[in-house]
Amino acid sequence: MSTGNDGELDVTAVRADFPIFDGPVNDRDLIYLDSSGTSQKPRQVLEAMDAFYIEANANVHRGAYYLSDQASRRMEKARTKVARFIGAGDADEIVFTKNATEALNLLAQSWGRANLSAGDAVVLSVIEHHANIVPWQMLAAERGIELRFLPLGAGGHLDLTELDRFLDGAKLVSITAMSNVLGTLPPIPRIVEAAHSAGALVAIDACQYVPHLPTRIDDLDVDFMAFSGHKMCGPTGVGVLWARKELLEAMPPFLGGGGMIANVTTEGFTTAPVPHKFEAGTPPIAEIIGLGAAVDYLESLGMDAIRRHEVELTSYFLRTIKERHGDDVTVHGPSEPAERGGVFSFAYKDVHPHDLSQVLDQHGVSVRAGHHCAKPLMQELGVGATARASLYIYNDESDVDRLVEALDDASDLFSF
Amino acid sequence: MAGLEDLYKEIVLDHYRSPRNRGELESPPAKHAEGFNPLCGDEVHVYVQVDDGVVSDVAIAGQGCSISQASASMMSAAIKGKSVDEVDELTTAVKAMMSIHEQSLDDDDDSGVLPDPPDVELGDLEALKGVVQFPVRIKCATLGWNTLSEALST
Numbered sequence: 215m216s217t218g219n220d221g222e223l224d225v226t227a228v229r230a231d232f233p234i235f236d237g238p239v240n241d242r243d244l245i246y247l248d249s250s251g252t253s254q255k256p257r258q259v260l261e262a263m264d265a266f267y268i269e270a271n272a273n274v275h276r277g278a279y280y281l282s283d284q285a286s287r288r289m290e291k292a293r294t295k296v297a298r299f300i301g302a303g304d305a306d307e308i309v310f311t312k313n314a315t316e317a318l319n320l321l322a323q324s325w326g327r328a329n330l331s332a333g334d335a336v337v338l339s340v341i342e343h344h345a346n347i348v349p350w351q352m353l354a355a356e357r358g359i360e361l362r363f364l365p366l367g368a369g370g371h372l373d374l375t376e377l378d379r380f381l382d383g384a385k386l387v388s389i390t391a392m393s394n395v396l397g398t399l400p401p402i403p404r405i406v407e408a409a410h411s412a413g414a415l416v417a418i419d420a421c422q423y424v425p426h427l428p429t430r431i432d433d434l435d436v437d438f439m440a441f442s443g444h445k446m447c448g449p450t451g452v453g454v455l456w457a458r459k460e461l462l463e464a465m466p467p468f469l470g471g472g473g474m475i476a477n478v479t480t481e482g483f484t485t486a487p488v489p490h491k492f493e494a495g496t497p498p499i500a501e502i503i504g505l506g507a508a509v510d511y512l513e514s515l516g517m518d519a520i521r522r523h524e525v526e527l528t529s530y531f532l533r534t535i536k537e538r539h540g541d542d543v544t545v546h547g548p549s550e551p552a553e554r555g556g557v558f559s560f561a562y563k564d565v566h567p568h569d570l571s572q573v574l575d576q577h578g579v580s581v582r583a584g585h586h587c588a589k590p591l592m593q594e595l596g597v598g599a600t601a602r603a604s605l606y607i608y609n610d611e612s613d614v615d616r617l618v619e620a621l622d623d624a625s626d627l628f629s630f
Numbered sequence: 631m632a633g634l635e636d637l638y639k640e641i642v643l644d645h646y647r648s649p650r651n652r653g654e655l656e657s658p659p660a661k662h663a664e665g666f667n668p669l670c671g672d673e674v675h676v677y678v679q680v681d682d683g684v685v686s687d688v689a690i691a692g693q694g695c696s697i698s699q700a701s702a703s704m705m706s707a708a709i710k711g712k713s714v715d716e717v718d719e720l721t722t723a724v725k726a727m728m729s730i731h732e733q734s735l736d737d738d739d740d741s742g743v744l745p746d747p748p749d750v751e752l753g754d755l756e757a758l759k760g761v762v763q764f765p766v767r768i769k770c771a772t773l774g775w776n777t778l779s780e781a782l783s784t
Contacts, residue, residue: 566671568637568695568770576634584670592671598693599671627638628696 223515225610231256234609236332243580245616249420249584250394250557250604252444255508259447262507264498274499275473275490289499292389292506293489299509300439301430302456309455309462309489310502314421315345317440317608320468320492321388321417322349325438325457328466332358335384335554339364339372340594341393345589348417350388356386368568370396370547370554376380377405381412389416389421391434395586395602396547397528397554399423406435415461421445422628425606426524426555428517437461442471443501448508452501455492469494520607524556527605531558531614542625546595556605559586564620565628567601573627575602577620632763638696639757643705646696650704653689655679661784665777667769672698676777678709683748685709690774697767702774714782721775723744723750728768729758741747 229235235244266288272281274289290305297305312315326349330336336350354361357518362380367373370393381387387409392399406416416440423429425446429519430512431439438461443452457465467474467485471494476484485491512520526581528551535543544561548554562570571583581603585592592598603617655662655677665674672694679687688706691752692699707718761771 562769566695568697568767569673572637572764572767573634589671598673627642 221516221519222439223607225523225608228515231258231629233260235608238373239578240630243616245579245604246576246611247446247603247609247613247617248580248582248610249423249425249606250586250602252450253425253447253606254524254608255449255504256511258511259449259504259507261613262440262593263449263504264502266503267369270502272614273496274508281425285499288503292502293400293505295509296454297456299429299513300424300456301432302557303431304459304532306488307456307459307462308495309457309492311453311455311492312451312498313452313453314368314419314440314442314446317453318345318388318417319349320455321438321440322353324357324465324468324492325461326353327348327357328464330357330359330385331359332612333383335360335362337362337384337387337389337409340366341372341398341591342388342390342589343394343421344589345421346388346390351445362379363590366591369549370398372398372400372600374401374405377408378412384409384412384414387414387416388438389418391420392420392426392555392557393441393547393588393591394422395559395588395591395600397557399554402434402436410435422555422557425512427521431456443505443508446448446505446508447511448505449501451498452505454505459488462492465492473497487606515607523607524605525551527609527611528554528556528612530607530611531556531603534570534611534614535560535618539621543621546600557602558604559600559602561597561600562624563628565624567599569628570601571619571625573624574617574620577616577623579617581617633759636760637764637767638759641754641757642700642760643696645700645703645707649690649699649703651688651690651703651710654691655687655689658687661781662778662784663781664692665773665780667694667698667773669769670695672770672773674698674702674774674777676702676774676781678778678781680714680782683715684713685711694773695767695770697761697770698773701758701761701771702777704758705774705778708753708755709778717778717782719750720752720755720781723752724755724758724775725772727752727755728762728772 234254270284272285274286276282293308294305297308304571365373409416415437416437420439420441440454441454444450474486474491474494476486542563546559567583572580581601583601585597660677660679662677673692675691675756677689678685688710690702690706758771
């Protein structure tokens with residue numbers, strides 16, 4: 215592992231940190247192009263989790279004994295690291311959840327129930343992941359709130375021409391910071407400025423953003439942010455809801471149980487201070503520690519270097535696939551590498567994405583096929599499903615080449 | 631390692647290329663159900679006209695991958711003119727073909743842990759047997775059959 219903020223990413227060194235690339239997978243070289251689904255894990259993360267279980271396993275915040283104190287310290291240290299990683303002023307603003315989906319449900323069920331009533335509007339967009347649609351639909355069905363969906367405009371970008379009209383009467387905008395299908399990067403600061411002027415708060419689904427771009431809360435100026443650990447080199451089972459402290463403090467608890475209380479009597483309970491108010495039950499301690507190690511790892515590479523690497527590779531992907539396959543391939547989403555992330559939903563001839571994914575798998579090329587939990591967007595694009603390749607720190611030009619070459623096989627099999 | 635030729639048999643690709651009984655039937659009187667594979671977005675719409683206990687007509691609509699659409703097409707060709715009882719037996723046999731293999735994938739034991747499937751002539755449907763070597767595609771292959779069962783039970 216090498217490089218710092220100013221350096222170039224050394225992909226060979228990065229790959230050496232990921233045990234899954236050590237040997238063949240299913241008798242083939244692994245060409246892993248589904249990091250938008252989940253990233254691979256470096257040994258630094260795996261070792262941190264192992265070390266916790268081997269050296270310090272105990273429940274957290276439970277006792278004065280040494281191991282419990284050790285477990286609590288390691289977990290809280292991870293909270294501090296995650297806060298630093300996104301530029302949050304206070305580690306207490308980091309609420310650990312089981313994933314980003316739970317973070318968005320927490321937002322809808324806690325903040326939403328306390329602040330939204332019949333007639334209030336929540337602004338979403340048609341490019342959202344189901345995790346940022348369904349929790350609001352559940353609330354809408356119960357509360358009679360109105361959901362408005364910002365439309366898709368030209369070139370894979372959101373159409374914001376009528377943003378002010380959408381914001382009229384809105385209490386919240388909840389929107390993706392980077393599309394998991396198109397790679398679109400909506401102009402969050404612009405949306406935030408308009409929303410705040412209209413009296414609405416802004417939440418972002420930053421699952422695809424935080425792992426790939428330098429994230430500074432102050433620059434984004436949002437009020438809530440949800441992301442998952444497993445897409446940023448961390449383990450599954452841990453996600454984050456970040457919110458400004460005064461918002462968290464005013465929100466009612468989400469799940470009730472141990473760990474989230476100050477006092478309980480037969481008459482009722484009082485809540486613990488944030489963030490513990492929202493962390494009922496034994497948390498995923500090892501996973502939180504793993505996420506802490508993951509942000510250390512990403513910081514050691516440098517988020518600026520990671521972004522530069524992905525923009526370059528995006529440029530290579532878009533150029534190479536067009537050179538080789540021309541009009542046989544359609545890549546959805548923005549065409550300018552600097553205006554998008556490295557996630558490519560594409561169509562190849564008339565080959566169904568599921569068949570495409572199957573054929574590519576024979577070459578060890580792992581791409582996802584399906585609706586990517588974004589069915590409203592699929593309807594907007596006029597397709598039932600797409601194949602999706604996504605890039606990360608351990609991918610290089612040879613991975614793109616292998617994908618592009620393997621498409622020929624699909625052509626041979628399905629050219630009718 | 632299973633090769634693509636086990637999955638994409640010529641007869642399967644032929645049904646994908648030229649699906650049989652493609653279209654819709656007026657419903658009612660036809661029985662109708664829509665099946666979805668939430669994982670990948672495959673859709674199969676099944677219309678069956680049942681007269682005097684016999685499937686007198688069938689139509690298939692929807693969209694999806696080659697396996698889901700070919701399996702539904704092959705199913706439509708196989709059930710047309712058969713009695714509902716025969717169709718039920720055929721459905722059980724096809725699903726048994728899929729599930730027995732699914733369970734034996736890990737231990738290479740083909741002895742069969744499920745009761746013997748009905749002794750039914752599968753004909754062209756045997757070509758779908760290769761799908762079981764690709765476990766993630768079994769749901770694609772069974773989608774049409776599950777939707778047919780749902781339609782017949784309405």
